[in-house]
Amino acid sequence: MTRYEFLKSAGFSGAALMALLTSCVREDDKYVNALTVAPDNTTTGTATTAGTVTSVLGIITTEELNKITSTKAKIDLTSANYAKLKTVGGYMIVSNIVIALSKSNTYIAATVTCSHEPKKQMIYYNNEWYCTAHGARFSLTGAGLNGNARAGLKVYKVATDGKTLVVY
Ligand code: FES
Numbered sequence: 001m002t003r004y005e006f007l008k009s010a011g012f013s014g015a016a017l018m019a020l021l022t023s024c025v026r027e028d029d030k031y032v033n034a035l036t037v038a039p040d041n042t043t044t045g046t047a048t049t050a051g052t053v054t055s056v057l058g059i060i061t062t063e064e065l066n067k068i069t070s071t072k073a074k075i076d077l078t079s080a081n082y083a084k085l086k087t088v089g090g091y092m093i094v095s096n097i098v099i100a101l102s103k104s105n106t107y108i109a110a111t112v113t114c115s116h117e118p119k120k121q122m123i124y125y126n127n128e129w130y131c132t133a134h135g136a137r138f139s140l141t142g143a144g145l146n147g148n149a150r151a152g153l154k155v156y157k158v159a160t161d162g163k164t165l166v167v168y
Helices: 003-007 014-022 061-068 082-087
Strands: 073-076 091-094 097-103 107-111 121-124 130-131 159-160 164-167
Touching: 003 130, 014 130, 061 159, 061 164, 073 082, 073 121, 082 091, 097 121, 097 164, 107 159
Parallel strands: none
Antiparallel strands: 073 164, 091 097, 097 107, 121 130, 159 164
16 A cells, blocks of 8 residues: 555645645655645656657757756656556655646646745645645746745746656
């Protein structure tokens, strides 16, 4: 039984469940063992074949990818360590950056640090950036969607050739 399944069986749901799922993350964690919970509390599907992302939108050539400098994070999508990034709706935290495969099948990235208070509790949830500390909600482009989010959120560009993902 996963932690998610255990918490659900214990009666937790919605925001309380999300808070519990993210409450045990240490600052030095390489990534969160993320689980995306859709509004109906189901997980979402996959977008992979044999370790290579094929159905993601915006894939560029390896040559184009290699031209990108000043990268903030570089990820081997063929590695099992990053399997969550091959699931639509999945996200991981790498080098203080939240990276997600959005519901529209594109990779997106934002800082894990909220602009309300400097808490590193940003996640991808319900197709928005969401802070589990006090509920700040940001659009995928970083625009604030409620009071705690009025300062906006730093978002990054992401590029992939289907095997390597670069945040810059
Ligand atoms: S620290 Fe993110 S909402 Fe308060």
